[in-house]
Every structure is written in structure tokens, then in C-alpha cells.
Amino acid sequence: MKKTLLGIAVLVALGFVGSLWWLSRSLDSQVASAIRVYGSEIAGVPVSLSDVRIVVADGAATLHGLVVGNPPGFKTAQALSLDEVTLKLDVGSLATDVIRIKEMSIVKPDITYEYTLGGSNLDVLQRNADRYVAGHGYGKSESREGAPGKKLVIEHVYIKNGIVNVSADMLNGKAVVVPLPDLQMTDIGKQSNGATVGEAMKNILGALTQSVTASVGTLNLGTVADGLKKGAEAATDAIRGLFK
Numbered sequence: 090m091k092k093t094l095l096g097i098a099v100l101v102a103l104g105f106v107g108s109l110w111w112l113s114r115s116l117d118s119q120v121a122s123a124i125r126v127y128g129s130e131i132a133g134v135p136v137s138l139s140d141v142r143i144v145v146a147d148g149a150a151t152l153h154g155l156v157v158g159n160p161p162g163f164k165t166a167q168a169l170s171l172d173e174v175t176l177k178l179d180v181g182s183l184a185t186d187v188i189r190i191k192e193m194s195i196v197k198p199d200i201t202y203e204y205t206l207g208g209s210n211l212d213v214l215q216r217n218a219d220r221y222v223a224g225h226g227y228g229k230s231e232s233r234e235g236a237p238g239k240k241l242v243i244e245h246v247y248i249k250n251g252i253v254n255v256s257a258d259m260l261n262g263k264a265v266v267v268p269l270p271d272l273q274m275t276d277i278g279k280q281s282n283g284a285t286v287g288e289a290m291k292n293i294l295g296a297l298t299q300s301v302t303a304s305v306g307t308l309n310l311g312t313v314a315d316g317l318k319k320g321a322e323a324a325t326d327a328i329r330g331l332f333k
Contacts, residue, residue, distance in 0.1 A: 117141045123286075124152070131287045132294075133217030134158040134168070145183070148191075150176040160213040163203045165256050168210050170199040187283040190243045198251040200269065200297075202305050205257075211298045218291040225287060240283025246274040246293060253301050255308065267304050272296060 121141040128136035139154025157169040173196065179189035203210045251269030277292050278284030284292070 117143050131218055131221045131290050132214050134160055148178040148180045159210050163210045165201045165203045168201055187240045192245045195248045201254045202301050203256040215298050218294055222287045222291050241289050242279050243277040248272040255305055272300050
């Protein structure tokens with residue numbers, strides 16, 4: 090009898106572990122697919138992702154190689170590159186309509202701020218996200234066919250040690266790198282009992298765009314352009330001097 094009960098207990102334990110493994114693998118592919126498809130739809134640009142790793146038992150998720158492309162009309166290859174994004178999840182919420190993310194941490198984001206007479210690439214991305222959210226109704230689940238119906242509450246978002254590559258026509262193809270101040274956001278979607286994926290992305294992108302714009306605002310691009318021009322002229326003169 091004891092052996093039978095022990096055998097049942099072992100089978101239940103193995104079944105539980107197997108279920109967790111299957112759920113984790115299933116979530117990996119589902120989340121990766123959702124980010125690629127709906128991220129592109131929300132931002133209005135290509136969004137690529139290398140892979141997703143979700144460990145349900147630990148309530149942890151990691152995204153690798155997330156790249157957000159640039160809107161048409163901009164010369165630089167991409168707007169945003171994230172090597173790694175880590176998430177701490179409320180495991181109990183995964184099966185509910187509102188998924189709770191305890192913490193989202195983005196370390197060393199590589200951001201490109203390209204400015205033209207019509208505005209910056211980040212401004213265009215923000216407008217695209219605004220348009221997407223407006224078209225789906227603020228606070229309403231994105232439940233049309235094929236769209237994610239889950240909502241999110243993100244308790245803490247940390248963006249640390251980022252850099253901004255500033256590109257503008259007046260810089261003649263050169264890029265100026267400026268540091269991005271660390272950014273923290275709290276309680277996204279909490280007051281509305283959950284934000285749609287589009288709303289959450291809009292909020293984070295909006296805060297990021299404001300921070301980047303403020304950082305770029307500390308530069309005098311005209312002065313920087315003059316400095317680059319003088320540096321190039323000095324280098325040219327030095328090279329010419331070698332052949333005299």
C-alpha cells in the first residue's frame with residue numbers, strides 16, 4: 090500500500106514537473122511570436138527578437154536580442170537595441186486575465202536618436218503607438234481575432250546604463266554618443282486594473298522618448314557639427330603634411 094501511494098506521489102510530482110516544462114516551452118514560443126507580431130504592429134516598424142526564456146517555477150523570464158527598427162525615411166539601421174530584458178513574474182497571475190510583472194529590468198539599452206526636419210525617429214514611433222492605442226480603445230482588451238487578450242500590470246520598470254547615439258543631417262553622417270539617465274517607472278496599468286500590451290508599450294516608449302529628448306537637448310548640435318568639421322579638416326591637413 091505504501092509503495093503504491095509512493096508511486097502515485099512520484100507520478101504526480103513528475104507530471105507536475107512535466108507540466109511546468111511544457112508550459113514554459115509553450116510560453117517561450119507564444120511570447121516570442123507575440124512580441125514580433127504585435128510589437129511590429131504597435132510600433133509600426135519591424136521588431137525582431139532572438140529568443141525568450143521563461144522559467145515558470147522561478148517566475149522569471151528573459152528576452153534576448155530585441156531590436157526595434159526605424160520608420161521609413163530615416164537613414165540609421167535601427168531605433169533601439171536591447172541585448173537583454175529580464176522580468177520577474179507573479180506566477181499565480183499567468184493563468185488569469187491580468188498578468189502581473191513584479192519587475193522589468195532593461196540594462197544597457199542602445200538607442201539611436203535620428204533627427205530630421207520632420208522630427209525624430211522616436212517621435213514617429215511614439216505617434217505610431219498612440220495611433221494604435223487610439224484605434225483599439227484605451228483600457229479595452231485587444232481581443233480582436235489574433236490579438237493578445239491579456240492585460241498587464243507592471244509594478245516596476247528599471248532602465249539603466251543606456252546610451253543614445255545622436256544622428257542628424259548637420260553631423261554629416263557622424264554620430265555623437267551621450268549617456269541616458271537611469272529611468273524608473275511604477276505601477277503601469279494598476280489604476281485601470283491592467284493595461285493592454287499596446288498601452289504598456291506606449292507608456293514605456295513615451296517615458297523613454299522624453300528622457301532621450303532631454304539628454305539630446307543638452308547638446309548644441311551646431312557646435313558639435315562645427316567641432317567635427319574642424320577635426321576632419323585638421324586630420325586632412327595632417328595627412329597632406331605627410332606627403333610634402
